[in-house]
Amino acid sequence: xxxxxxxxxxxxxxxxxxxxxxxxxxxxxxxxxxxxxxxxxxxxxxxxxxxxxxxxxxxxxxxxxxxxxxxxxxxxxxxxxxxxxxxxxxxxxxxxxxxxxxxxxxxxxxxxxxxxxxxxxxxxxxxxxxxxxxxxxxxxxxxxxxxxxxxxxxxxxxxxxxxxxxxxxxxxxxxxxxxxxxxxxxxxxxxxxxxxxxxxxxxxxxxxxxxxxxxxxxxxxxxxxxxxxxxxxxxxxxxxxxxxxxxxxxxxxxxxxxxxxxxxxxxxxxxxxxxxxxxxxxxxxxxxxxxxxxxxxxxxxxxxxxxxxxxxxxxxxxxxx
Ligand SMILES: Cc1cc2nc3c(=O)[nH]c(=O)nc-3n(C[C@H](O)[C@H](O)[C@H](O)COP(=O)(O)OP(=O)(O)OC[C@H]3O[C@@H](n4cnc5c(N)ncnc54)[C@H](O)[C@@H]3O)c2cc1C
Numbered sequence: 001x002x003x004x005x006x007x008x009x010x011x012x013x014x015x016x017x018x019x020x021x022x023x024x025x026x027x028x029x030x031x032x033x034x035x036x037x038x039x040x041x042x043x044x045x046x047x048x049x050x051x052x053x054x055x056x057x058x059x060x061x062x063x064x065x066x067x068x069x070x071x072x073x074x075x076x077x078x079x080x081x082x083x084x085x086x087x088x089x090x091x092x093x094x095x096x097x098x099x100x101x102x103x104x105x106x107x108x109x110x111x112x113x114x115x116x117x118x119x120x121x122x123x124x125x126x127x128x129x130x131x132x133x134x135x136x137x138x139x140x141x142x143x144x145x146x147x148x149x150x151x152x153x154x155x156x157x158x159x160x161x162x163x164x165x166x167x168x169x170x171x172x173x174x175x176x177x178x179x180x181x182x183x184x185x186x187x188x189x190x191x192x193x194x195x196x197x198x199x200x201x202x203x204x205x206x207x208x209x210x211x212x213x214x215x216x217x218x219x220x221x222x223x224x225x226x227x228x229x230x231x232x233x234x235x236x237x238x239x240x241x242x243x244x245x246x247x248x249x250x251x252x253x254x255x256x257x258x259x260x261x262x263x264x265x266x267x268x269x270x271x272x273x274x275x276x277x278x279x280x281x282x283x284x285x286x287x288x289x290x291x292x293x294x295x296x297x298x299x300x301x302x303x304x305x306x307x308x309x310x311x312x313x314x315x316x317x318x319x320x321x
Contacts, residue, residue: 005030005123006315007139007146009130009161012040013301014292014308015152016118021312023122027319031122032141034129038119039112041272041293042301047184047265050221051110054182054267057198057211057225058083058104059111059301066309067302071105074114080105083216084197090210090254091202095193099200106216111301133161133168139287148315150289152308154271158290168288173274177294178230180272181240183247184213185261187222192255199254206232206250224261226251233268240268273299282311289315 006022008015011033022029035043041055059080061071074080083106089096107114134140139149151158155173162169198211207226214221226247228236236243244264251257277297283290291311293304 003028004145004147006148006150006319007032007141007144008150008152009033009133009141010040010150010152010292011035011038011115011119011124011126012152012292012304013042013115013118014304015040015150016115016122017305017308018150018152018289018291018312018315019122020118021309022316025312025316025320027147027316029123031119031124032128032130033124033126036126037112037116038124038126039115041269042111042115044110044112045265045267047223048186048263050219050223051217052184052213052223052225052265053106053110053211053216054184054225055269056111056301057209057227058106058216059114060102060104061302065302065306067305070118070305074107074117075105078108079114079117080107081218086197088193088196088199089202090199092204092253094254094256095196095199104216106218108218110217130161133288134163135166135286135288146287147319148287148289150291150308150311150315152291154292155274155294156271167286168283168290171283171290173276173278173294175275177271177274179233179237180230180269181228181233181236181243181247182267182269183226183228183244183251184265184267185224185226185248185251186263187259187261190214190220190222191257191259192224196255201250201254204250204254205229206246207254210251210254224251224255230272233272237268237270240266277303281307282314284311284314284318
């Protein structure tokens with residue numbers, strides 16, 4: 001009989017990075033995700049004929065980190081592209097100065113495509129919602145034994161699967177995660193400054209960030225994606241579509257746009273980011289691992305990848321040894 005595989009729950013970038021590390025070590029692994037495709041919070045949606053990023057806006061990468069060769073490979077194969085290192089800063093009176101930081105990378109076919117690429121060849125089951133993870137004689141996932149189980153999920157989603165008071169459940173973050181709404185807005189032609197890539201919006205109760213989706217993707221489509229403040233999102237979680245007009249008004253105010261968008265689309269992220277991510281890269285005890293952007297602070301794509309990758313390496317070391 002072949003050995004039970006390690007089961008990774010969650011096909012966001014952390015779960016896929018973990019599964020990749022285990023597979024590369026020659027260990028059997030299967031990934032389960034409730035969504036129709038891998039990607040998690042690097043998701044997008046086809047709107048009006050083109051893919052729009054509705055989760056992470058971009059990724060960054062430290063030159064000397066383990067993630068650097070992964071990103072370099074994506075760039076070399078034309079999947080990822082250098083977007084910009086400069087964003088505008090907007091306030092109540094409109095656009096102010098620009099701010100330069102690290103290079104931000106976008107993806108030609110949307111950030112989800114990078115996770116799909118990383119998942120190539122893995123045993124991945126989509127549209128599978130896991131209900132329960134237990135440790136009796138060994139770890140089980142909905143009653144099926146596993147060599148080990150990885151919960152590559154936001155803490156509130158992991159909590160739903162674990163018995164209250166079980167060792168892994170007590171490690172979960174009690175401080176909560178913050179919501180946001182991602183609102184895509186489309187025009188028939190570009191209405192904003194030619195040199196605008198994205199804008200941090202300060203002192204606005206509704207919107208905190210606006211990305212030029214056509215600019216980051218490289219096709220120049222006149223589409224913006226705004227992310228709301230956590231406070232604004234919290235008031236619209238029950239009926240997010242209602243938030244469209246208020247977000248459109250805030251975006252027009254911040255960027256000085258005279259014209260109403262021709263269409264809007266609202267996506268709700270109930271658990272967009274951890275309030276206080278931990279410094280530790282992951283948790284692993286009794287055959288249960290926890291990883292994702294709640295670990296390896298600060299919360300971002302690179303941290304999620306690093307968390308999953310390092311957990312995968314450590315699990316492989318323990319399972320092989
Ligand atoms: C609006 C927004 C903007 C962001 N902007 C940026 C940015 O600009 N730059 C940056 O670096 N990062 C950004 N981030 C953060 C980045 O997206 C995350 O850090 C990263 O994608 C987290 O990956 P993950 O694998 O840890 O979790 P996730 O991507 O959340 O993956 C978890 C997966 O678990 C699945 N799942 C949940 N419950 C179950 C269950 N019971 N059974 C089976 N599957 C389940 C979900 O479907 C999901 O696919 C942003 C995030 C959001 C939401």
